[in-house]
Amino acid sequence: MYDLVTAAVEAALAAGARYADARVMETRSEWMTARNGAVDSLERRDRAGIGVRALIGSSWGFFAIPELSPAAARRAGTRAAEVARASSLVSGPGLQLAAQPSAQGSWSSTCLEDPWSVPLAERGGLLEGVTRTMLDHGADLAEASHRIWDTRKWLATSEGHRVDQHIVECGAAMNATAVGERETQRRSYPGIRGQYGTRGWELVRELDLPGNAPRIAEEARALLSAPACPALEATDLILGSEQMALQIHESVGHAVELDRILGWEAAFAGTSWLDLRQMGSLRFGSDLMTITADATLPGALGSFGYDDEGTPAHPVDIVRNGTWVGVLSGRDSAALAGIPSGGAVRADGFDRIPMVRMTNVGLLPGPHSLEEMIAATDDGVMMDTNRSWSIDDKRLNFQFGCEIGWEIRGGKRGRMLRNPTYTGISPRFWGSMDMLGNRSEWTFWGTPNCGKGEPGQVGHTGHPAVPARFRGVRVGVRG
Amino acid sequence: MTDVQRDLAIFAPVTDRSGAIRRATDALDIADQVLHLVRAKAADAEAEVTVRHGEEALTRFASGFIHQNGAEVTRRVLLRVALDGRSAGSSMDGFDAEGLARLVDDVLEVARHRPEDPDWPGLAEAAPAAGVEHWDDATASAPPDERARRVREFVDAADGLETAGSCLTAGTRVAFANSAGQRLVGRTTVAGLSGVARTATSAGSSRDASVRLEALDGGALGRRAAAKARESADATDLEPSRYEVVLEPQCVANMLEFLFAHGFNGRAVEEGRSFVRLGEAHFDRAITLLDDATDTGQVGVAFDAEGTPKRRLEVVRAGVTSAILHTRRTARKAGTESTGHATEGSGQWGAVPSNVVVAAGDRPTSALVAQMERGLLVTDFWYTRILDPRTQVVTGLTRNGVWLVEHGRVVRPVRNLRFTQSFVEALAPGAVRGVGSERTLILDGLEAASLVPALHLASWNFTGGARG
Numbered sequence: 001m002y003d004l005v006t007a008a009v010e011a012a013l014a015a016g017a018r019y020a021d022a023r024v025m026e027t028r029s030e031w032m033t034a035r036n037g038a039v040d041s042l043e044r045r046d047r048a049g050i051g052v053r054a055l056i057g058s059s060w061g062f063f064a065i066p067e068l069s070p071a072a073a074r075r076a077g078t079r080a081a082e083v084a085r086a087s088s089l090v091s092g093p094g095l096q097l098a099a100q101p102s103a104q105g106s107w108s109s110t111c112l113e114d115p116w117s118v119p120l121a122e123r124g125g126l127l128e129g130v131t132r133t134m135l136d137h138g139a140d141l142a143e144a145s146h147r148i149w150d151t152r153k154w155l156a157t158s159e160g161h162r163v164d165q166h167i168v169e170c171g172a173a174m175n176a177t178a179v180g181e182r183e184t185q186r187r188s189y190p191g192i193r194g195q196y197g198t199r200g201w202e203l204v205r206e207l208d209l210p211g212n213a214p215r216i217a218e219e220a221r222a223l224l225s226a227p228a229c230p231a232l233e234a235t236d237l238i239l240g241s242e243q244m245a246l247q248i249h250e251s252v253g254h255a256v257e258l259d260r261i262l263g264w265e266a267a268f269a270g271t272s273w274l275d276l277r278q279m280g281s282l283r284f285g286s287d288l289m290t291i292t293a294d295a296t297l298p299g300a301l302g303s304f305g306y307d308d309e310g311t312p313a314h315p316v317d318i319v320r321n322g323t324w325v326g327v328l329s330g331r332d333s334a335a336l337a338g339i340p341s342g343g344a345v346r347a348d349g350f351d352r353i354p355m356v357r358m359t360n361v362g363l364l365p366g367p368h369s370l371e372e373m374i375a376a377t378d379d380g381v382m383m384d385t386n387r388s389w390s391i392d393d394k395r396l397n398f399q400f401g402c403e404i405g406w407e408i409r410g411g412k413r414g415r416m417l418r419n420p421t422y423t424g425i426s427p428r429f430w431g432s433m434d435m436l437g438n439r440s441e442w443t444f445w446g447t448p449n450c451g452k453g454e455p456g457q458v459g460h461t462g463h464p465a466v467p468a469r470f471r472g473v474r475v476g477v478r479g
Numbered sequence: 480m481t482d483v484q485r486d487l488a489i490f491a492p493v494t495d496r497s498g499a500i501r502r503a504t505d506a507l508d509i510a511d512q513v514l515h516l517v518r519a520k521a522a523d524a525e526a527e528v529t530v531r532h533g534e535e536a537l538t539r540f541a542s543g544f545i546h547q548n549g550a551e552v553t554r555r556v557l558l559r560v561a562l563d564g565r566s567a568g569s570s571m572d573g574f575d576a577e578g579l580a581r582l583v584d585d586v587l588e589v590a591r592h593r594p595e596d597p598d599w600p601g602l603a604e605a606a607p608a609a610g611v612e613h614w615d616d617a618t619a620s621a622p623p624d625e626r627a628r629r630v631r632e633f634v635d636a637a638d639g640l641e642t643a644g645s646c647l648t649a650g651t652r653v654a655f656a657n658s659a660g661q662r663l664v665g666r667t668t669v670a671g672l673s674g675v676a677r678t679a680t681s682a683g684s685s686r687d688a689s690v691r692l693e694a695l696d697g698g699a700l701g702r703r704a705a706a707k708a709r710e711s712a713d714a715t716d717l718e719p720s721r722y723e724v725v726l727e728p729q730c731v732a733n734m735l736e737f738l739f740a741h742g743f744n745g746r747a748v749e750e751g752r753s754f755v756r757l758g759e760a761h762f763d764r765a766i767t768l769l770d771d772a773t774d775t776g777q778v779g780v781a782f783d784a785e786g787t788p789k790r791r792l793e794v795v796r797a798g799v800t801s802a803i804l805h806t807r808r809t810a811r812k813a814g815t816e817s818t819g820h821a822t823e824g825s826g827q828w829g830a831v832p833s834n835v836v837v838a839a840g841d842r843p844t845s846a847l848v849a850q851m852e853r854g855l856l857v858t859d860f861w862y863t864r865i866l867d868p869r870t871q872v873v874t875g876l877t878r879n880g881v882w883l884v885e886h887g888r889v890v891r892p893v894r895n896l897r898f899t900q901s902f903v904e905a906l907a908p909g910a911v912r913g914v915g916s917e918r919t920l921i922l923d924g925l926e927a928a929s930l931v932p933a934l935h936l937a938s939w940n941f942t943g944g945a946r947g
Contacts, residue, residue, distance in 0.1 A: 033827055039594050041826030044569035044585065046578070051551075061623075062549035066572035083536075083548050086623030090630050092544030120592040128594065141750050179751040183867045264541045267643035267675045267684075270861075351551045388864040390874045392895060397945045399874050399897060401866050419866065421874075423897070423943060454645050455537055455549075477874075477899055477942050 001164070004073040005156035008052045011077025013158055017054035017061075017084060019097065020077065021157040023308060024050050024068060025350035033145040034127035036135060042124075049350035054080035058095035059087035060332075064351035098334040098341045100311050102160035107305020110298065111168040111200035115148045118201050126209065130174050133213040138221035139176035142213075146172040146204060147196065147448065149460075153308075161310030169301060169460060171196030171446060172204045176217040178224050185223035185418060187216035187403055191242040192386045196446035196460070197299045219404060222416060229381060229405050229420035231476035236377045236408070237422055238370075238469045240384030241437065243402055244363070245445035245463035251426045252284075252291055253361040253461065255395035256318050258329040258337055260356075269452050270393030273426070274324065276337055284324040285430025288366050288468075291319040293328055293344065295359035301446030302361070302462035304346075308354035311343035318361065322431070328356050348457040355453050360444065362464025366436025370467045373435045380408040381475050383420045399423040399477060422475045429470060437466025506530040506654035507664050509556065509574060514656055516583045517560060524587065525561040525602050527657035527786060532574075533619070533650045533666075535925060538626040540674070541643040543634050545627060553651070557784075557823065558582055562590045564599045568826070600807035602659040603786040603817070611773045611781050615691040618668040619650025629672055629697035636701025637676040640708055644674020648692050649925045655786045663788075665780030670695055671922050675879060676704040681714060681892065683707020684859055684879035686729070688920040688928060690778060707858060711880040714892035716944055723854035723912070724939040725847045725884070731837065732921035732929040733860045733875075734902045735768075739832050741868035742903075743794055743802070745809030746829025752868050754903050760798045761903060763911035767838035768795035770804065770820070776918070777834045779926040782819065789819040789834070798908060804830035833927035840914025840932060847913045847935040849887040855896075855939070856882045856889065871902040876945055895945035910937045 005022040012020035026048040033041040049066035050073050061084025063076045127144040134142035149169040156162055173194025177186045188194075189212045197203050239247065259265055260272045274282070295303050295313035306312055309331050318326045329337065330345030333356060347354040374382065388401035405420030406413045442464055450459035510528040517526040536550035556579060559568035567589040571582050626646040634642050652666040672695045673686035685703035687695050726734075740747070747753035754761065762768075772781050772789035782788050785807050794802045805813065806821035809829055820830035848856055855877075863875030876897050882889045904910070915932035922928045 031827075038597055040596065040598065042567045042589060042593055043826065044567075044589065046569070046571040046582070048578075049572055059545060060548060062547070064549070064551040066552065066554050067575070079550065083550055083623045086627045087538070087545040087548040089624065089627040090540060090543075090545045090634060092542060092546065120589065121594075124594055141752070177750075177752070179869075183869045184752055262542070263641065263643060264546055265643075266541055266641075266677065266682075267539075267645065267673065351553075353547050353549050355547075388866050388874065390862045390864045390876065390897075392876045392897075392945045393861055393878055397876070397897060397943070399899070399943070401864075401874075421866070454539055454647075455535070478872075 001154040002156060002162060004050060004068060004070065005154050007070050008050055008073040008077040009156050009158050011074040012052055012054040012081045015078045015081030017056055017081045019055040019158050020053060021155065021309065022050060022052045022077065023153055023155050023350060025151065025153040027149060027151045027349065030148045031145065032123060032127060033143065034131045035143050036141065037128055037132040039124045039128060047349055050076050051347065051350045052076045052080040054084045056081060056084040057088050057091060058093060059084050059091050061087055062353045095332055096335050097331040100331060100341055103306060103310045103312055104162045106164050108166040109168055109198040109303065113201040115170045115201040130209045130213040133210065134176040134217040137214040137217035138178060139217040140179040141177040144174035144209065146170065155308065155310055157310055163306045163310050165305050167198055167304060168200060169196060169198050170201060170203060172207055172209060174209055174213065176220040178220040180224040185220050187220040188385055189216045191445065193447055193449060196301050196448045197444065198301060198303045199299045223404060223418045226416040226418040229417040229476045231478065233474055234472040235475055236380030236469060236471055237473040237475060238373050238377065238380065238382040238408065239467060241441060241443050241465040241467050242445060243384050243386050244465040244468055246386040246389055246400065248362055248463050248465060249447055249461065250389055250391045251395060251398055253358040255426065256327045257356045258327040258333040261327065262333055262336060268454050273394040273396040280325055282324040283322055283431065284319045284427055285322045286433045287322045288433055288436045289319050289322045289430055290364045291361065292316065292364065293318050293342065293359045293361045295343065297360045297444060297462065300360040300444040300462035301448065301460045302359040307343045307345045308347050309345045311341045314343055316342045328358060330356050346459065348459060352455065352457050357459040358450065358461040360462030360464060363466060365439040365442045365466050367438055368435045369438055370441060373467060373469045374408055374413055375411040376435065377408045377469065378410060381417065381420060382406045382408055382413065383422065396426050398426065420475065421477045422473050423477050424473055429473065432471040433468050434471055435469035437468060441466045506532060506652055507656060507662060510654045510656035513556065513558060513579055513583065514658055516580060520583060521562060521587055525658055527559050527602055529557040529784060530654045531555045532652055535649040536623065536626065537645055537647040538623065538630055539645045540630045540634065543642050545630060548623060550623065556582060558586050560586050560590050561599050564595045565590045565593050566596045566599050567593055598808055598812060600811040602657045603661045603807065605660040606788055608663050608781040608788040609773050609790065613667045613690045613778045615668045618648050618670050618690065618692040621648040621692050625692060629695055632697030633674050633701035636698040637705040640676040640678060640705050642674055642676050646672045651925060653780050655782060657786055661786040663782045663786060665782060667779050667926055669778045669922065669925050672697060672700055674700065674704055676708040678708050678712045681708050681711040682879050683711060688922045707880040711882065711892040714894045717883060717893040717896065719896060719941045719943050721938045721940050723851055723937050725844065725851060725856045725933055725935045727844065727858050727933050728919035728931045729921060730857055730860045731931045731934050733863055735835055735929055737865055737871055737873055737902055741865060741871065743804050744829040745803050745805040745813055747868065748803050749809060749812050754869055754871060755800055755803060757800055757803060759800055760908055761800055762795055762798040762906045763908050764798045765840065765911040765914050766795055766798050766906055769793050769836045770832040770834050771836045772834040774834060774836050774930065776920060776930050778928050779833050783821045784823055784825065785817065785821040787817045787819040787821065792818055804832060806830050835929040837931045839916050839918055842913060842916055844915045844917060844933040847915055847933055848884055850913060851884045851887060851935065853885050856884055872899065873902055874899045896941040897943040897945060898940055899942040900940045905936050905939060912937055
């Protein structure tokens with residue numbers, strides 16, 4: 001494959017590019033779903049092709065083709081340069097890519113049990129079995145799924161990078177829905193999106209779907225008759241780690257994407273409330289809040305050896321003890337900000353332009369246990385498992401809903417609450433965090449469906465998270 | 480042959496491993512040859528094949544310059560087989576012979592090893608599709624300079640305001656064949672230009688789409704976005720409460736996504752998650768809603784992913800629900816016929832509309848505003864998420880321009896607001912005070928769109944300011 005990517009780069013340079021890179025990506029994926037005791041969908045997809053970026057002046061061009069031949073590679077390189085030349089009709093300020101020593105290497109994720117080696121009947125049987133269990137325990141609708149992605153990619157750049165990687169990702173999800181007279185209630189496990197990682201089938205076995213199926217079905221049924229989460233202007237709120245992963249993803253991860261901060265996503269995904277001039281001094285949250293973007297975490301969904309520009313994976317400090325100190329970046333955005341590349345540029349296929357994506361953006365653990373948080377709360381609400389998520393285009397104002405809540409009274413977990421929601425303004429909310437879960441509760445949550453960009457790209461991101469307590473939060477917003 | 484012609488050409492040599500290798504002549508020929516390969520391996524298999532190819536391009540701009548500009552050749556084959564009711568599907572990019580043979584082997588292997596699918600609905604029978612075609616040669620082969628020219632016009636028309644947006648063109652040819660004898664071809668082009676202009680305190684947006692790139696006026700769209708940005712500058716807070724609203728077309732298209740996905744979707748109805756009951760007046764008499772691939776203002780091809788011909792389907796007539804959307808699978812469970820609403824993801828999601836049309840009203844958007852006593856004019860919705868599918872309670876925010884209207888006149892811009900609102904209640908009998916006469920085509924991907932007007936609604940529940 002290195003011959004192909006090299007030919008593509010050379011063709012782009014011959015067509016006038018001053019920099020070019022090319023990626024061959026081969027991806028095989030599988031998505032199996034079961035519903036109410038039967039596998040109802042099994043889809044596989046094989047994708048292979050080459051994508052080329054060319055830089056002429058300060059203008060980028062990209063071209064992709066689903067064909068792996070020397071002729072196609074050269075044609076893709078030539079046409080990428082043609083597109084870049086058209087971009088220069090509406091050109092921007094001068095652009096130098098952030099310096100990055102050329103890397104040569106190979107990297108593979110660790111996969112203890114090859115998911116493709118697990119018989120289809122076993123995989124299907126697992127999903128069918130847990131959906132039957134959920135039906136038996138009160139669900140009106142029971143769904144389960146697993147997904148596998150197996151990606152190989154080869155990168156060459158005109159600066160001498162030569163990198164190849166093999167990444168296996170997999171995971172599973174299940175949920176139970178109870179249908180009432182006026183509304184539906186749903187419980188998911190391990191989270192609304194399931195749980196995924198750069199791991200093999202061993203991850204799915206560790207999830208223990210069968211052991212959790214009865215509980216979530218019973219909880220979904222019980223929620224139909226539970227009291228609604230009260231509408232309170234200010235209360236103590238404890239969030240479980242799955243909801244914390246969503247909180248981090250939406251209100252921190254996207255906000256610190258440098259392309260958003262620079263306005264490159266202004267028309268679509270939006271911008272950010274953060275101003276680069278305040279990096280290093282702005283208070284993002286309380287002293288307990290330390291967040292890193294670390295693509296080196298073993299098994300986490302946002303891990304890799306090199307990003308799609310060939311920058312080696314490395315941890316980047318984002319928020320340190322409550323102060324905003326870093327961003328997610330690539331070579332072009334980092335150059336404009338005057339910082340080194342954060343190595344956070346990825347594309348979801350050969351046919352998409354690499355762009356700034358979250359790696360593993362998450363909290364470092366704190367000193368408290370969940371039990372300590374509950375015991376220390378006299379009057380409050382606890383919520384977990386994301387159900388809805390909405391945040392403004394500057395990533396400042398959010399309103400999130402969870403599947404389940406509980407009253408906290410006198411330091412004890414009380415009644416179950418349905419339709420719990422909370423809302424807030426990001427720095428105020430994070431500033432109110434006064435208790436943070438410890439390392440024993442640290443979970444590397446994987447989000448396999450992060451949408452961004454035009455044409456849309458689906459990113460796989462990781463979010464180390466622990467439970468946390470926030471003070472004075474508005475809860476129970478209803479229509 | 481130019482590079483563009485070469486990339487659009489069909490060149491798949493297909494072999495059935497018996498030595499017969501020949502060059503495919505078009506997309507339907509590739510589909511036929513894949514069916515032939517399936518029959519050679521499993522004579523009794525039911526099989527359906529979709530072949531798509533073309534070229535897609537998107538030029539993005541931000542801060543007044545083009546910062547991302549990409550194009551791609553698309554070649555895709557989707558194969559679904561059923562062996563004694565055991566079904567499986569797979570797809571691949573590219574048309575190479577080895578890959579196609581692997582695809583057939585793989586899908587058959589998976590089908591043999593998966594459990595029986597009790598709801599396998601069988602294949603679509605041979606039936607012609609409507610003779611409509613949403614296609615423009617110039618758009619299908621538009622060079623990047625043509626997209627850049629429209630971006631230039633948009634940026635220049637914003638007259639110094641910061642701009643961002645995108646211009647896309649795509650041409651897609653689709654062929655479908657199944658072992659029950661259904662054989663269809665179609666093609667579609669689409670062009671879209673959308674963007675925002677921004678001041679230090681505000682933003683305004685505009686968008687347009689068409690089958691023809693030539694129909695898109697970058698200058699007009701840039702001026703509209705800039706005017707909205709300037710008119711919404713220095714907005715002030717408004718107390719969250721219930722207000723009457725005029726929602727511009729992007730908001731209306733957004734509402735319809737939820738109503739279709741969780742309401743008119745046959746799967747949601749069958750599972751009891753939908754509010755929809757056939758024959759019930761869920762909506763105001765002013766609402767008439769269709770899915771119509773034959774509308775000349777629409778995009779896409781005239782058949783769905785299962786080879787079922789699309790037709791003009793009246794979903795809501797004068798407020799009364801008159802149809803539920805079905806794939807072959809959901810139709811079988813409901814004891815009815817497919818309405819032609821299967822997509823590639825229907826296995827997971829159920830029936831999906833591709834050509835939503837809201838019947839136009841009798842007055843322009845400006846007249847809807849003029850009849851508002853005290854309310855808000857809203858340009859766009861943003862980040863809408865459903866809290867409960869049954870009640871259709873959705874939360875989201877306003878974006879790109881909101882204005883307070885009193886006694887029919889715009890009095891001031893207001894800052895963005897968060898809402899938490901049941902979309903069904905918002906359109907309930909008596910709740911719709913007017914439907915606009917001007918409609919905008921809002922794209923949903925490259926082969927689906929909604930043709931929608933503005934709506935004047937009696938009440939909308941704003942639950943917070945975007946600043947807290």
